[in-house]
Each structure stands twice: as C-alpha cells, then as structure tokens.
Amino acid sequence: MPRGLNRHVPMTLRLDPDRLLPVDPTTREVARRLYALVAGAPIVSPHGHVDPHLLLDDEPFPDPATLFIRYDHYVTRLLHADGVSFATLGVPDASGAEQVGEPREAWRAFCSRWRLFAGTASGYWLAHAFGTLFGIDEQPSAENADALYDRIAAQLERPEMRPRALFSRFGIDVLATTDDPMDDLAAHRALADDPTFSGRVLPTFRPDAYIDPLAPGFRDKVAALAAWGGHAADDYPAYVASLEARRRHFVEHGAVSADFGVREPYSIDLGAERAGELFAKAVAGTIDAAEARDFLGHMLLESARMSVDDGLVMTIHPGVHRNHSQSTFDRFGPDTGHDIPIPAEFVQNLRPLLERHGNDPRLHLVLFTIDETTYSREIAPLAGFYRSVFIGAPWWFLDAPDAVQRFRAAVTETAGFSRGSGFIDDTRAFLSIPARHDMSRRLDAAFLARLVAEGRLDEESAAEIVVDMVGAQPRKVFRL
Template identity: 50%
Template sequence: MTARFTPAEAKPFALHPDRLFPADPVTRAIARRLYSAVADLPIVSPHGHTDAAWFAEDRPFPDPARLFIVPDHYVHRMLYSQGIAPETVGVPRLDGGPVEQDPRAIWRLFASNFFLFRGTPSWLWLNHAFTTVFGVEEQPSADNADRLYDIIAEALARPEFRPRALFERFNIEALATTESPLDDLRHHRAIRDSGWKGRVVTAFRPDPVVDPDFPNFSANLAELGRITGCDVASWRGYLAALADRRAYFKTMGATSTDHGHPSARTADLPASEAEALFDRVKGGQAAPADAELFRAQMLTEMARLSLADGLVMQIHPGSRRDHNPWIFKTFGKDKGCDIPGPTDYVSALKPLLDRFGNARDLTIILFTLDETAYSRELAPLAGCYPALKLGPAWWFFDSPEGMKRYREAVTETAGFYNTVGFNDDTRAFLSIPARHDVARRCDCAFLARLVAEHRLEEDEAFEVAQDLAYRLVKAAYKL
C-alpha cells in the first residue's frame, strides 16, 4: 500500500548553511560565529548500536536500501504509520515469510514516499547524508528514484565509501557499540588486532541476564555461567560472573555500561533478601513484582560494580517496548513500536542514591523519554548528587525542538556542566555526522540567545559550545 498523498516532483536541493539557527538576524549572526568554532571538531560517539562487524571486516555496504531503509526503524515506523507494510521495504519476518528482496524496488517505494518525513529529524539526517556523503542534489521522489539509487550504489562500490574510510572521513575520534554480556566480542578483537587506528569500543549491556522478563532469561544465565566458569545458580556466583564479563569488556575498550530498564526503580536489599529474590527469578518464571524488584536491585548492584571497576553507568528507562503486538510477533524487537511512558526518578532512584549518590568516583548518566521529568526531577537531582549527570535529549526527542526544550528545561537548575554533551544512539552509521551537526547547531542557537539577551558573554559562549560539542562527552565517558 502506498501513501494517500501525492508528493511534489523532484526538485533541486541543498542544505541551507543557516539551518536551525534563529530567525532574528542579530542572534543568527552570533549562532554562526559560535558554530564556526565547533563545526569541524572531532565526533565522539560514546553510545550507539552500529555493527562492530562493519569495522572489523570493512566490507562495502550492500546497496542503498540495506544501508538506509531496511535496518532503520525510524524509516519503516513512519512508512507503516501510513499503511506501508514492513515486508514491502524488506524488513525480515520472524517466520521466514516472503518479504521484498529487490533493493531497487524497496528504494523506489521509499523515494516515492520521502515527503512523509518532512519536518521530522529523519528528514534532516537523511538529506544530510544524501548531500554531504554522496553529493545528491535532489530530494528523493518517484521521478528520480532510479537515478539516485544508481548514484549511491555506484559510490558504495568504491573503496572510499567502505566503513573504515567513512569513519575517518566523518572525523570520528571514538565510537562505542553496544553488546550483550554473552557476546564474545570477536569483531572488537578483530578491530584491535587489525592495526587500524580507528577507535571502536564496546559498551556492556547486561539486560539479557539481569531482566527476568528478557526472552530466554534462564538459558541466558546458563550461558553466562558457561562462558565465565562461575556458579550462576548462586547469588554470589552470579555477581562474580557479571564482574568477570565487565572485566572482559574493559579489555576490549569498554568505558561504560548501559541499562534499558522499563522503569528507573532501584532497590538496596539486605544480602539475604537479594539472594532469596534471585532464587525466585533465576528459573525464568518470575512473578511481575519479583521481576521489577530484581531489576531494581540489579541497578544498585551495577552501581556498586561501577564504583569498583570505573565503568560509567547509563540508565535508559521509560520505554514501553514493543507496544504493537502484531509488529513484535511478526518482525521481532526494535522495529519502531517502542513508545515513551511516564517515569518517576526522585523516589525510584532514592535507594541507589542513598548508597552511592555522593560517590565522587562514580558517574551515572540518566536519560528519559518523559520530558516532564527534566525540570521537575532530573535537573534538580543532577544539581544535587555528585554521581549524577544528565544524558542529552534521547530517541524521540533527538530533534531540534527536543534539544531546545531540553536546554531550556535543565540549564537553570543543572547548568551545562552536569550534562554530558551529545550522543547519537544510532544504528544508522551514516546518520552520525548529521545528528552531531544538528546537536551542535541547536546548542549554538541556544547559546546565541543567551548572548543576545546579555545572560552570557560571547567568549563564555564559545567555551561552552566547545564543551558541549566535544570536551564534556570525552570527560563523562572517559574517552
């Protein structure tokens, strides 16, 4: 099924140099000056979901459809909202059923409906990649779909468009992927052993072995025990196994952990109660209340381990995962149907903060999909506890308006230096420079307004702009 509306014909297109800057000419001029100081700074991408195999194997990307469309849930989420079935853009079905295999047909369908992305951050990211990476000078449409496909496909066949060459072209100083504790990290080992100078590190995402609701949780625990040699049937052995995997991840460059829990709830149970709770959940049949309490306890345990081994802790709560049951049943996880939900932080984090919030050698970076929490809870918390920092506008709010609201909501209470710059959190490799460019422009626009209103001196704004674009993220993530 195609969209209900007919787009305009293909037209010449170029990114405007003043995009995302204020309309007021005085403030815009300040934003331009600030941006000139940060536009070409190296990219530090401390958290994301790109595939380490791309950089280990350095093979050409297969085709435009499998680069831009099939793996990008932002793209097929929008298309599906207009009735365009995921099968028609090549998204694999769990049952192995038929899906479109012709990449040119997938691209044609995408190009014919590219107008659907107007006004969205995907429009900015995709157009940035098309124009700056491939030199495309038209927006995709039904009229030019084959021509643009050929331009991109021909480029992808050249050595300068392989993953490592693009990594260097994008001026990426460091990039972190995200892996399960059960991953053997063979691709990271291959990168390290190859002699290539690009810095690609892993991040420790323990959800498969700390969330009793995760698919195959009991089997995952058994595998954790097998690869570590620890007795994961016992609470003490289970914690030792997690510490062992964290240490292994550090040997592959990890500087952070990541926790994607449904809520920010934490707990600090006595050892005997924690052990009894583990005994109830380890079989994979935990009651909902026990599963939530166990996740809560494990956030506190992970903070304890971070204080010991120095890994920065990221908490990404509040996503109601796989909200559309048909999409989940048919296509599986991470297919664009996760929905934000309201999230409590003040009460939820208190057990963890009572124990570790004043630790100056611990860094916990908080994210949210509940924007109402920024000024009410998160900024005051980060402005109080030395261990806490605020992550940037995330996921649904990784957008110009979301970034603007973020700065307006948190700066008065948390300032700039209790935030950690920007991370792109992307699976789409070619969107990385686009996303960082959007963040730098939005931050410069915010700072320019402060300068124009005489709330900040321009020399101070230049320093803050460089901190937000580069220095804060390196310091926060120990990169």
C-alpha cells in the same frame, strides 16, 4: 503552477548553510561564529549501536535500501504507518507469510513517500547524508527513485565510501558500540590491534537480558553465564561474581560504560538473602511480575556498586514500552519501530541508589529520558546536587531540533552546562552520525547565541562552552 505542487518536477533538496540557526539576523551572526568553532571538531560518540564488524570487515554497503531503510526504525515506522509492509522494506517475516522484496522495491516505496519525513528529524538527517555524501540536490520522489538508487549504488562501490574511509572522513575520534556481556569482543580487539585503523571503537556492557527476569531469553542467558563461570545456574553469589568478571573483560577491551535499558529507573536494596531467593525463582521460571521488578531494582543498585568498583560509567535509558505490538514482534522481531515512550519517575525510584552512591566521585551516573516532563522537575535538580549524576542528552524520540532546544531551556537554568553528558547519537545508522552531531552543534550554537543576544552570557564564555560541549564534556563524563 507552483513548482512544489508539480510532482513531475523534482523539488530542490538544498542544505541551507544557516539551517537551525536563529532567524533574527543579529543573533544568527553570533550563532554563526559559535558554530564555526565546532563545525569541524572531532566526533566523540560514547554511546551507539553500530556493529563493530562493519568497521572490522570494511565491506561495501550492499545497496541504498539496506543502508538507509532496512535497519533504521526511525524510517521504517513511518513507512509502516503509511501502509508499506515490512516485507517490502526488506524485514524478514518469521512466519513465512510474506517474502522479502527486492531492495529497489523498498527504495521506490521510500522515495514515493518522501513527504512523510517533512519536518522530522529523520528527514533532516537523510537530507544531510544525501547532500554531503552523494551530492543529491533534488528531493526523492516516485519519478526519480530509480535514478537516485543507481546514483547511490554506483558511489557505494567506490573505496572512499567504505566504512573505514567514512569513519575517517566523518572525523570520528571515539565510537562506542553496545554489546552482550558474553561477547568475546574479538572484533574490538582486532580493531585495536590493527595498525591501519586509527580510530577508537569501544565496547559497552549491556546486561539487561541477564538481570531482568522478564526479559526474553533471561533463563538461557543466565545459564550461559553460569556455564562460563563454572557454577550452578541458581547460585546467586556466583552469578554476581560472574557478572563482575564479565565487566572486567569489557574493561580490559577498552569499555568505559555499562548501559541499562530498563523500563523504569527503579532501585531497591533487597539484601543478599532475599535477592538470592528471588534469583532462584527467576531461574526456575516461577517469579511473578512484582518480584521480578524488585530483583531488577536490586541488580540496578548492585550494578551501581560494581561501577564504583570498576569505574564503568553507568548510563540508564528508561521509559520505553518495547515491542508494543506483540503481533509485529512475533512476526518480525525487535527494533522494528513499535517501541513507544512511557512516563518515567526518577526522584523516588533512584533514591536508594543515590543514598548509597550518589555523592561518591567514583560513580558517573548518566540519566536519559524520553519523558520531557522529567528534565526540569527531576533530572536537572538531581544532577544539580549529586556529584555522581549527569544529564543524558535528548534521546530517541527527543533527539530532534525542537526537542533539543526544549531540553536546553529545561535543564540549563537549574544545572548549567557542566552537568550534561555531551551529545549522544545513539544510532545504528552509521551514515547519520555526522548529521546528528552537526545538528547538535548548530542547536547549541543557536541556544548560546540567544543567551548572548539577551545579555545573559558574554560571547567569549559562550565560545568556551560550545567547544567544551563537543569535546571536553563527553570525555570527562565518560572518562575518555
């Protein structure tokens, strides 16, 4: 019987040294040389969701299930689709209908379903972490679940597996977090002032819940901002001034960007009077959906103006129907795997913003998408003309090997390599950061090697480009 069909014989979890590189031997040799130039380069991560307290507190990771499953909705969504309850996976149920299971139970459910992750980006990243950090060389299964759990748990107790030690081991030079505008950023200040910590951990201004009248908690957020600013909650000019002041607070604490997770990249100039009218309706709770769309579009335009003034790079992550399953959201909250991509249109939606600020060198505008159809049709052409526009790296459902290669093919012929953002890992899963960056470097080496093999690029130029894409390019785009 072939070994792979015998569930009682552990299958090998082997990291191929040439993974993701071209199959053709000649092209693979070029890719190997290019990848070697960047394999050990420092990691620049200008957008992500790691909690800064993870590094400030530097506590051991609690257990394998919490580390790899509980907070990684790439993982939980597929397990849920296969019938595993959120309670089993450690996600608390607000209704109290189910009690959260033990971490080992979640781990067993994961290992027994390892086959679900075959061919997925999640499976690739997990295999990388298991192999490089824990020396695991066999595929998880129902039979070895407890042994793997105990092996990982024992290693998590070692000092070299604490967050700060891993930060250094991963070679992270810059790590950006994502933060509420009213955050005091004390954790970031403490890390910056700590002489025993040499990395840069930068906050990112994320004002969605303060500028979108339909966002959960909008009125409470605006009231908190007003209380901080000492003005009435429905005072529109004071509201704008308070947002500007909070942005300055972030700049003072090292922030380089402001991020916008809007449903669509819609911008419109309402004028101060109409914007003030809609803001008053939003605060009163009487605004309708069309008016809310216009107010958010106006605030996106206002935010671009603020970025021109204070220098924060503006990143837009649109095209997601968040919390698609209302019943799941009500019971288990956000970030539980049911955010679903939707189409996004950029050319007309962003025109008011680009008419005003598109060629202003003081604005850096990074456009992300999870609608692949927009790469070659909209985003690359916009970035190929407007001085302010840069192409965001493949994000979320597209940050996977084949999708990354499609992205490179879609944007390079129109905008080249200089208009890209550099790789963005955009993750909460701290241990996946090196796996994601290594994946990107291998894929860039593979893409460039093909151009060299086809006679479209010389290898010396390819070598300069592959190095720039992991260092100089993200530093330039994000003003690092």
